[in-house]
Amino acid sequence: MVRSVEAFVFDVYGTLFDVYSVQKACEECFPGKGEELCKIWRQKQLEYSFLRQLMGRYRTFLEVTKDALRYTCKKLRVSLDNKKEEKLINAYLQLTPYKEVQQVLKELDNKTLAIFSNGSRDMLEPLVNHYEFGQWFHHVISVDDMKQFKPTPASYMLVLDRLKVNREDVLFISSNTWDIAGAKSFGFYTAWINRTGEIMDELGIWPDCIYSDLTEILEWK
Amino acid sequence: MVRSVEAFVFDVYGTLFDVYSVQKACEECFPGKGEELCKIWRQKQLEYSFLRQLMGRYRTFLEVTKDALRYTCKKLRVSLDNKKEEKLINAYLQLTPYKEVQQVLKELDNKTLAIFSNGSRDMLEPLVNHYEFGQWFHHVISVDDMKQFKPTPASYMLVLDRLKVNREDVLFISSNTWDIAGAKSFGFYTAWINRTGEIMDELGIWPDCIYSDLTEILEWK
Incomplete structure (x- = not known):
């Protein structure tokens, strides 16, 4: 898989x-x-x-x-x-990043890396800048650019428009079950980061992978 | 008001x-x-x-x-x-109705009375029939007829289509804050039945009336 x-x-x-x-x-x-x-x-x-x-x-x-x-x-x-x-x-605007984030991003530096969030730029930019994450991400995509929140299909479409890739070229990574369901339903590959041993929602849609933190996504390199 | x-x-x-x-x-x-x-x-x-x-x-x-x-x-x-x-x-399929329901419906018998629910008919009909509520309601409207859940504007539109009335002729009654917000946003008058002393959601939309049970809606007769 x-x-x-x-x-x-x-x-x-x-x-x-x-x-x-x-x-x-x-x-x-x-x-x-x-x-x-x-x-x-x-x-x-x-x-x-x-x-x-x-x-x-x-x-x-x-x-x-x-x-x-x-x-x-x-x-x-x-x-x-x-x-x-x-x-x-x-x-x-100054949330703490998970401890493995920086190392994972570094190991993916030959890939296209993007943030895709419901957050508006006035929330995302302080966060990304505070930790100098801007150096890793080629794209910071906010749904605010089209004013539709995830998990509508149209919101995920924004990723394709910006990255100029196909759905099957994308691994979408989220800890939120509703976001994983929306992204998978749209057609992305999905990795659900389940840090706390939650169970997946019964929406008839299942992630491609379930990991306990971000380091495991490296197998999609 | x-x-x-x-x-x-x-x-x-x-x-x-x-x-x-x-x-x-x-x-x-x-x-x-x-x-x-x-x-x-x-x-x-x-x-x-x-x-x-x-x-x-x-x-x-x-x-x-x-x-x-x-x-x-x-x-x-x-x-x-x-x-x-x-x-x-x-x-x-056999939930208990609130104790004042029957009496309130009886006192409104010269009005157009309707049920409008996210429930599909296979859920609503057993409920309505079990308590012989069919005698009071002229219309049992399910969103399943158009396959859009409340609180989308299109779902509330179904009420107007069925009842052949204007928005301002309708008092919409719900205990659910999200349903009140959706109905008010659509243009109905709204009565929020707040049985348990909850607070209204901060969605920038407020009900026309807040009552502790259904008997108070009779002032809209």
Whole structure:
């Protein structure tokens, strides 16, 4: 099943960067609530991107992320002032990359490497620049360029348009089960990075490979 | 804000019927896990309907409900044999209606009353027939007739096509925040039935009214 592909396309949130690395900032703002806040925040961020896509009411992922944070604070009955909001949103622009990322990218330096994210550029650029990841990625593709969130088929089409490759030339890598389902349904090869022993969603679509971290994708070189 | 409307259009799951009434059957099948199973099952059922709509991979809500049940049992590491699956799915076809439903419908008998649900007819008909609700509803509208799940704008359009009314003649009633957002975004008047003191989602869209049960919708008569 494993073969050599031309392009390695990476999801960002949860895949290259740990979204739960904002937990420290959450805990500093709201002692005792950091873990729960962080979890609901992520869940609502995803849900709002799906719902806005379904309703035809696109807003950028940064705005969606802020909306999700506001909901979460109301839900947990904690008061989010401007200063705390700024601190938490800034934490989202400086997420921690997973430890193996840099080495994996280095070993793929003869391949086409791209980021493909629901994140808008105002979220992706600080993140990529902060860790100097720009040197590895030839393309930073945001759905904001066409204003359709993953996992619509049209969103994945953007990758082909930008990279000028065919579907079967792409290995798409994500930790998110819904993203893997969308990408596989569209026709990419897919590697699901399952760091925490989750189970795959029952959507009738299965990844080509399941790995416990990114190093294993090197077998597609 | 409140006015008289011609048509009262009801969501089904969580609005007329208590989806958590399957908890008893869940607990009988999997002692000690009923509550958790029931909660994850509902959450995944909704998520899968959204994701299938986004990916363009529609299946009926009955199939989605079965998929969500299978996921949930895997997640909770319990074994779902055919007999248990049949028992639990049957429980979903005999949910308990909220106690005020019958009386409210009776008081609206000079209005156009409709059900509008993501449920397919193989789910809705057993439910409606079991409680003889057919006598109250002039229309049982399933998104399965057009194969698009709520909350897409096109799904709500089906209501207008069937009832031959204008948007502003409709009060749409739901307990589900995402359904209220979709219906309001489409242009219906909306009453959010908030039985458990939840907070509204931050989608930039707000219901016309928030009630703690269905009896209060009578002010739109």
